Amino acid sequence: MARFAANLTYLFTELPMLQRFAAARRAGFDGVEILFPYDLPAKELIAAAQESSLRFVLMNTPPPNWAGGPRGFAAEPGNETRFRSDFDRALRYAEALQVAHLHVMAGKAEGPKARETLLRNLEWACARAPEMSLTLEPMNSSDMPGYFLDSFDLASEIIDEIDQPNLGLQFDVYQAHMIHGDVIHTWERHARNTHHIQIAGCPGRHEPRAGEINYAGFFRAVDAAGFRGWVGAEYTPRTSTEAGLRWLRSA
Numbered sequence: 634m635a636r637f638a639a640n641l642t643y644l645f646t647e648l649p650m651l652q653r654f655a656a657a658r659r660a661g662f663d664g665v666e667i668l669f670p671y672d673l674p675a676k677e678l679i680a681a682a683q684e685s686s687l688r689f690v691l692m693n694t695p696p697p698n699w700a701g702g703p704r705g706f707a708a709e710p711g712n713e714t715r716f717r718s719d720f721d722r723a724l725r726y727a728e729a730l731q732v733a734h735l736h737v738m739a740g741k742a743e744g745p746k747a748r749e750t751l752l753r754n755l756e757w758a759c760a761r762a763p764e765m766s767l768t769l770e771p772m773n774s775s776d777m778p779g780y781f782l783d784s785f786d787l788a789s790e791i792i793d794e795i796d797q798p799n800l801g802l803q804f805d806v807y808q809a810h811m812i813h814g815d816v817i818h819t820w821e822r823h824a825r826n827t828h829h830i831q832i833a834g835c836p837g838r839h840e841p842r843a844g845e846i847n848y849a850g851f852f853r854a855v856d857a858a859g860f861r862g863w864v865g866a867e868y869t870p871r872t873s874t875e876a877g878l879r880w881l882r883s884a
């Protein structure tokens with residue numbers, strides 16, 4: 634049975650960040666994700682997670698500008714030095730928070746040089762952080778035009794090529810549906826590489842279990858594959874966060 638984490642960048646946004654932890658615990662989550670926690674002191678985040686007995690499950694490597702901008706740059710040729718210093722900063726943060734997974738964002742790039750750059754940066758990062766689970770997440774081109782990792786096959790190919798136990802796939806079901814359509818077959822092809830799952834409904838990226846994605850079938854396939862990791866709820870509530878949590882109570 635999977636364990637659920639609330640993505641606090643998307644959920645409980647009715648509250649200031651530090652109060653979202655207690656709300657997530659009250660709602661029944663066991664863990665939390667924050668996309669880019671860098672603007673908040675790690676000490677305060679650690680205290681908030683500890684007070685609510687929540688595990689920090691996931692955070693992302695920083696965008697080029699701490700406060701925003703394109704998502705990552707691990708595949709951008711010419712930015713290797715910056716990638717390494719930013720990765721070290723993200724790693725210090727991730728280690729302080731004791732996160733389960735650090736999502737390494739590829740950024741916008743294309744072509745063989747970008748692929749080579751991503752491979753070299755990931756090889757370096759895997760050796761630099763042997764105890765940290767690093768994840769790659771393909772993004773659909775409607776939400777993230779030009780993002781280098783635009784298919785699950787490409788992400789798995791890169792993971793297989795690097796072949797390190799601390800590099801795996803972040804299987805976002807919404808992204809899989811948007812990119813490939815057939816979530817269950819996509820899962821069956823890539824379950825062996827998956828370290829972390831995220832969920833949302835489609836269309837609209839709202840609550841899971843409504844819309845086009847067959848979540849009951851997906852979770853049966855997840856159980857059949859023996860996945861024992863975390864599932865992050867990464868969606869925009871249709872109304873309030875609380876009003877949309879029926880799916881969690883019946884999970």
Ligand SMILES: O=C(O)C(=O)[C@@H](O)CO
Nearest residue numbers: 668693704736770805808
């Ligand atoms: O957009 C998604 O899906 C994610 O998981 C984010 O990590 C991208 O920032």
Ligand SMILES: [Mg+2]
Nearest residue numbers: 770805831867
């Ligand atoms: Mg995601």
